[in-house]
Amino acid sequence: MILEMHDICKDYPMGKSVTHVLKNVDLTVNEGDYLAIMGPSGSGKSTLMNLIGCLDVPTSGTYILGGRNMTKCTDNQLADVRNKEIGFVFQSFHLLPKLNALDNAALPLLYGGVGKTERRERALEALKIVGLEDRIDHRPDQLSGGQCQRVAIARAIVGQPKLLLADEPTGALDSESGRMVLALFEQLHKNGATIIMITHDRDVASHAHSIKYIRDGILTGGETYA
Numbered sequence: 001m002i003l004e005m006h007d008i009c010k011d012y013p014m015g016k017s018v019t020h021v022l023k024n025v026d027l028t029v030n031e032g033d034y035l036a037i038m039g040p041s042g043s044g045k046s047t048l049m050n051l052i053g054c055l056d057v058p059t060s061g062t063y064i065l066g067g068r069n070m071t072k073c074t075d076n077q078l079a080d081v082r083n084k085e086i087g088f089v090f091q092s093f094h095l096l097p098k099l100n101a102l103d104n105a106a107l108p109l110l111y112g113g114v115g116k117t118e119r120r121e122r123a124l125e126a127l128k129i130v131g132l133e134d135r136i137d138h139r140p141d142q143l144s145g146g147q148c149q150r151v152a153i154a155r156a157i158v159g160q161p162k163l164l165l166a167d168e169p170t171g172a173l174d175s176e177s178g179r180m181v182l183a184l185f186e187q188l189h190k191n192g193a194t195i196i197m198i199t200h201d202r203d204v205a206s207h208a209h210s211i212k213y214i215r216d217g218i219l220t221g222g223e224t225y226a
């Protein structure tokens with residue numbers, strides 16, 4: 001088992017009242033799973049992804065990732081887990097505009113203290129996996145949207161994280177680029193990656209091997225495919 005959430009709640013204080021965004025969420029993900037979490041806008045998908053990715057902490061409940069209790073970690077420990085154990089892919093890529101594809105892909109290694117030569121080698125390897133070895137010197141504004149997302153995927157896998165998290169990874173892409181991103185996830189999954197993909201799009205979700213649904217902050221089990 002790679003992660004386990006038990007009875008997770010996330011509340012946001014809003015003036016005198018409180019918004020209950022996640023309600024008693026239980027979630028188990030095993031190594032090698034490819035899970036989609038589906039739900040309408042405002043249902044709590046990104047809030048849940050932020051908790052899974054240790055970008056935020058729950059109001060209550062327990063979160064175990066890789067055998068460690070994340071709800072007991074300091075901010076520095078959480079930052080280290082984010083850097084080493086989780087790869088992130090966002091709808092809007094979140095690339096640094098002044099860096100070329102190679103340096104963007106290498107960023108987690110830079111933050112992780114890896115030396116320059118090894119950074120470049122490993123970033124190039126990751127860019128080869130996403131089919132962009134001929135674009136390493138291009139900055140984001142010199143790349144198409146689909147190419148930017150592939151650089152973001154290279155950045156997400158460069159540190160060989162335990163878990164790949166994607167929040168609406170095809171949301172900003174045309175259908176052809178979206179298909180390419182989903183094909184890449186399928187390939188990474190075949191090679192052993194554990195993937196959690198968040199989407200409101202049923203066609204996108206159907207590429208995963210199991211689907212769970214979130215509605216009004218309540219997560220329910222869904223179907224599992226072969």
Ligand SMILES: Nc1ncnc2c1ncn2[C@@H]1O[C@H](COP(=O)(O)OP(=O)(O)OP(=O)(O)O)[C@@H](O)[C@H]1O
Binds near residue numbers: 021039
């Ligand atoms: N910092 C915050 N303070 C108060 N409420 C918040 C905060 N962040 C999110 N919410 C509320 O939590 C709910 C869930 O938000 P979230 O961003 O997780 O939705 P989502 O499912 O990702 O939606 P979308 O598909 O539009 O991205 C929303 O109703 C939102 O208004």
Ligand SMILES: [Mg+2]
Binds near residue numbers: 045046047
């Ligand atoms: Mg969202």
